[in-house]
Amino acid sequence: MSIKLFIICMTSVFCVGYVSGDYCYNDVVGACSPVGGEVQNCNARYxxxxxxxxxxxxxxxxxxxxxxxxxxxxxxxxxxxxxxxxxxxxxxxxxxxxxxxxxxxxxxxxxxxxxxxxxxxxxxxxxxxxxxxxxxxxxxxxxxxxxxxxxxxxxxxxxxxxxxxxxxxxxxxxxxxxxxxxxxxxxxxxxxxxxxxxxxxxxxxxxxxxxxxxxxxxxxxxxx
Amino acid sequence: MFKLALLGVAVLFTASQNGVQGKMTCKLPQVVIPDDWITMVDPCVKKMKEQVQEELTAAMTYFAMGAHFSKDTVNRPGFAKIFFESASEERDHAIKIIGYLLMRGGLTKDIAQLIRDPQPLSETWADGLSALKDALKLEAHVTRKIRDIASTCEEPGRDGQDFNDYHLVDYLTGDFLTEQYEGQRDLAGKISNLGKMLESHGALGEFLFDKKLLNGNSV
Incomplete structure (x- = not known):
């Protein structure tokens, strides 16, 4: 039980850390997860x-x-x-x-x-x-x-x-x-x-x- | 000594040349031209001049629509294409009105007042349908203004100048109003088709409609 909880905690920390980068892909992963979110880095600005x-x-x-x-x-x-x-x-x-x-x-x-x-x-x-x-x-x-x-x-x-x-x-x-x-x-x-x-x-x-x-x-x- | 004299002559020569250049006649004399052929009356001329600004405001509004639908995050190149084309068409209308005023002997002074920094009426739209609706309202506004010129130029009476400008009114109704009515019908048809699809196929409807516009298909 505690191991499962630990894994969930680890995954969510990993996900949050991953999503916070300035990348379109990260935005999409975030938006498509249960958490949801914007895809503001999906643009042609470079x-x-x-x-x-x-x-x-x-x-x-x-x-x-x-x-x-x-x-x-x-x-x-x-x-x-x-x-x-x-x-x-x-x-x-x-x-x-x-x-x-x-x-x-x-x-x-x-x-x-x-x-x-x-x-x-x-x-x-x-x-x-x-x-x-x-x-x-x-x-x-x-x-x-x-x-x-x-x-x-x-x-x-x-x-x-x-x-x-x-x-x-x-x-x-x-x-x-x-x-x-x-x-x-x-x-x-x-x-x-x-x-x-x-x-x-x-x-x-x-x-x-x-x-x-x-x-x-x-x-x-x-x-x- | 001889060198010095030569230098002196050279200096004198350039000085005299500069003197001549300073006296250039650049302005030509005014010519007395009979003016009884200039028959457009003030209230009518005023309305026509205002129409130049109206047409250019419409041009800038279409320009802004073109800019909006060109954005990567909006990505509706078909809408952008028709709106950029409309922007240049509206600008052409302004130039046609200027051309008419020039033909009738107008615009000999105060030309700076003709174009007063026209700006778009809006710069963002919620979707393609709302832009088309705004475009139709804009065209209806321009049409009303043209009708207003026609009625003023038929009976400019107020200022004691009783001159029915048949030719101008014929030009406005024949050239301008025909184009206005055809353009309005086309926009209304587009709004109808796109509006029906949006009922149940929102994003997909607009996506497909945009590609039709891009390929120049009638929609």
């Missing part, structure tokens, strides 16, 4: 995503894409009004709005893949940064777009640094950023820098650059 700090940074990066997408849309709309009437600029910024929107969706899907979740309300940036000027002339808008794209590229570099050098090494997150963000960023930035310098040279020191801008806009309509 590597760098175990850190809440990285998760917050990725959420912030996705929210920045959504914000930028709407900002590019407003820049595009401005050039679509009858006074501005620059279909090429309108098309260029619309393309950027579409791209940043798609990238936001990709980031949210990626978070789901890695056992993380999106929080649409989390943003690191200052609120004042959202008060942007949209009603810009051609060269200024191109300059603004270039700066915005550089910001997005640097955001990707920051995350890449977090998962390679600074925090827990995570090859999959690094590879995701490389394949889906950084190379496209370098291409867009080079394109916008080229346009900005072209416009600057075309305007030159003419008192009236309206014909140059008209022709450049026509070029943009075909080039995009």
């Amino acid at each position: 590597g760098a995503f175990k850190s809440d700090e990285l998760l917050a940074n990725v959420q912030n990066y996705a929210n920045t894409h959504i914000l930028r997408s709407f900002q590019f849309l407003l820049m595009s709309s401005h050039f679509g009004n009858y006074e501005k009437n620059r279909a090429g600029f309108e098309k260029l910024y619309r393309k950027m709005s579409d791209q940043t929107w798609e990238k936001a969706i990709d980031l949210v899907k990626f978070m789901g893949k890695r056992g993380a979740h999106m929080n649409f309300r989390y943003r690191k940036e200052e609120i004042k940064e959202r008060q942007m000027e949209y009603e810009l002339y051609e060269l200024a808008s191109m300059a603004k777009a270039l700066d915005m794209q550089k910001g997005l590229a640097e955001g990707a570099h920051f995350l890449h640094g977090e998962v390679t050098r600074r925090k827990e090494h995570d090859a999959e997150v690094a590879s995701f950023l490389e394949n889906n963000f950084v190379h496209q960023h370098s291409e867009i930035i080079r394109e916008l820098s080229g346009y900005t310098n072209d416009i600057k040279q075309l305007i030159g020191n003419q008192p009236d650059p309206s014909l140059s801008l008209y022709l450049f806009d026509e070029y943009l309509q075909k080039a995009i």
